Amino acid sequence: MAESRLVQWFREWRAPLRRFLATHRAVAPADVDDVAQEVFLRMLRYDRTELVVNPQRYLFKMAANVAAEWSMRSNRRRPHASAWLLDLVSEAGPDSNLESEADEANLRRALESLPPRSREVLRLHFAESLNHEQIAVRLRVSRRVVKREMIKAYALLRAALADPVESAATRRNAS
Amino acid sequence: MSGDVKQSAAEWLVRLQSGTMPLAEREQFVDWLRASPAHVAEMLHLARMHKGLSEFSQWADIAPEPAADSLIESGSVIPFPGVNLRRSAPRRWPGAAAAAAVLVIVACGVLLTNHFGQTVITTQVGERREMTLAEGTEVSIAPNSKVRIHLDAKQRLITLDQGEAFFRVSKDPKRPFVVDAGQTRALAVGTSFNVERLTDSVVVTVVEGRVDVGAAIVGANEQVSVSRTGRAAPPRRVNGTRETAWLQGQLVFENDPVAEVVRRFNSYNHLQVHIADDSLAARPVNGVFRATDPESFIAFLQSVAGVRVRRTDANEIYLYSNQP
Numbered sequence: 001m002a003e004s005r006l007v008q009w010f011r012e013w014r015a016p017l018r019r020f021l022a023t024h025r026a027v028a029p030a031d032v033d034d035v036a037q038e039v040f041l042r043m044l045r046y047d048r049t050e051l052v053v054n055p056q057r058y059l060f061k062m063a064a065n066v067a068a069e070w071s072m073r074s075n076r077r078r079p080h081a082s083a084w085l086l087d088l089v090s091e092a093g094p095d096s097n098l099e100s101e102a103d104e105a106n107l108r109r110a111l112e113s114l115p116p117r118s119r120e121v122l123r124l125h126f127a128e129s130l131n132h133e134q135i136a137v138r139l140r141v142s143r144r145v146v147k148r149e150m151i152k153a154y155a156l157l158r159a160a161l162a163d164p165v166e167s168a169a170t171r172r173n174a175s
Numbered sequence: 176m177s178g179d180v181k182q183s184a185a186e187w188l189v190r191l192q193s194g195t196m197p198l199a200e201r202e203q204f205v206d207w208l209r210a211s212p213a214h215v216a217e218m219l220h221l222a223r224m225h226k227g228l229s230e231f232s233q234w235a236d237i238a239p240e241p242a243a244d245s246l247i248e249s250g251s252v253i254p255f256p257g258v259n260l261r262r263s264a265p266r267r268w269p270g271a272a273a274a275a276a277v278l279v280i281v282a283c284g285v286l287l288t289n290h291f292g293q294t295v296i297t298t299q300v301g302e303r304r305e306m307t308l309a310e311g312t313e314v315s316i317a318p319n320s321k322v323r324i325h326l327d328a329k330q331r332l333i334t335l336d337q338g339e340a341f342f343r344v345s346k347d348p349k350r351p352f353v354v355d356a357g358q359t360r361a362l363a364v365g366t367s368f369n370v371e372r373l374t375d376s377v378v379v380t381v382v383e384g385r386v387d388v389g390a391a392i393v394g395a396n397e398q399v400s401v402s403r404t405g406r407a408a409p410p411r412r413v414n415g416t417r418e419t420a421w422l423q424g425q426l427v428f429e430n431d432p433v434a435e436v437v438r439r440f441n442s443y444n445h446l447q448v449h450i451a452d453d454s455l456a457a458r459p460v461n462g463v464f465r466a467t468d469p470e471s472f473i474a475f476l477q478s479v480a481g482v483r484v485r486r487t488d489a490n491e492i493y494l495y496s497n498q499p
Contacts, residue, residue, distance in 0.1 A: 032223065033212075033216045036212050036213075036215040036219050037212045039215050040214075043215070044209055048202075048205060052204075052205050055201050055204045055205045060222065063219055065307045068307045069307075069313075104227075104231065104232060104233060107224075107227050108231075108233055108236075119237065120239065123234060126228045126231065127231075127234035147189050147193070151182065151185045153185075154181075154184075154185035154221065155181040155182045155184075158181045158185070158217070158220060158221060158224060162181075162220070
């Protein structure tokens, strides 16, 4: 296996994914769930045989389009803000430092709330850029187990990020 | 959102990351996404989190876990409070609602097909589509239109077979952006403009920048109408934003004949309006209307023009002049 899947994954879908990730923030009322609603409808209308060719690519492309349309619309409504919005739409716009700092802090808190094993597989994957196979070797387990751990780690981290207060509270109560 | 959705989405993410998926799995993934907006949302949230993780700058502060080295296959799962972590047999990849989804496609009837490297987009009555092309150009397509998109290294060619579309072109001096509307080709570099294909002419309206239509160069807030023979009157000054009000779901009329106004409304609505006499058809109209609200236009006509209305069924309306 060549370089880490992570790198490959991002290379393949970087453009649409990044465009989506860069844009949706710029759109005040359009939070990810709103974008998802619209993407969902488009996916239903889209030809299934077309979608299955590369589902993930279509998913992020549609999301990028929807997010861009939202900023396009707000662009028209607020001509003065147009330059600022266009900046954000074009490629990865400059995140405001404040925002990314807050994101980092949230992520860190969420990571720290994870069970050690989950945290560790994520750390090996993202910090040490190990792929599943390499993680399996490092931890002396099968690839299946690594996959299972990764899945669990993602799901737990998403839960912790989605509702940090509740997760933290229930965690305290449980311990 | 239930933990189950998060779990499934995470499963898909790991699947996606571990290489090429066989067709059957990709089908299951599509069906899962099309089963619920919550699935799509979770997938997008997850992608965002994934990006956050790969850009996270404080990994150095997250200590390696020596204990994790002894991760045992059958080891107990540390229960995470607040999340229902049922340990189940390896789950089947969620695949449901395929049949329902197929029905919806038929009902909605958007055609987006790919022939010979070009994308074909067809919109139906009442349907508007907006999209961003790979190179960043934004395209809005009016109802009842057909657009073919062909991008290659040398040029960006859009063919407007029918209807109307608006383009906000991203700058790329090496690849001219050309809209072919039959008798007229509009060439643009980094501008916003609208092309409408009528029965015997093509109307090009420029909002920003300049567009070369062959017969004339059209500047910002100018409009040109090119006839079937390729002849064009000199560009006239217009309010570009007003002329492209359809992008906001509005129809703006300035001394346009009722026949034209009705044609516009009919392309946006299932309710079809017919004009029963010629004098009414030719009468000029001014006003701004919501494209999806033909009833208010009819009410307006009744109040200012003495028009009689006959409904034949829920979706058909005939308009008559009151004058003898």
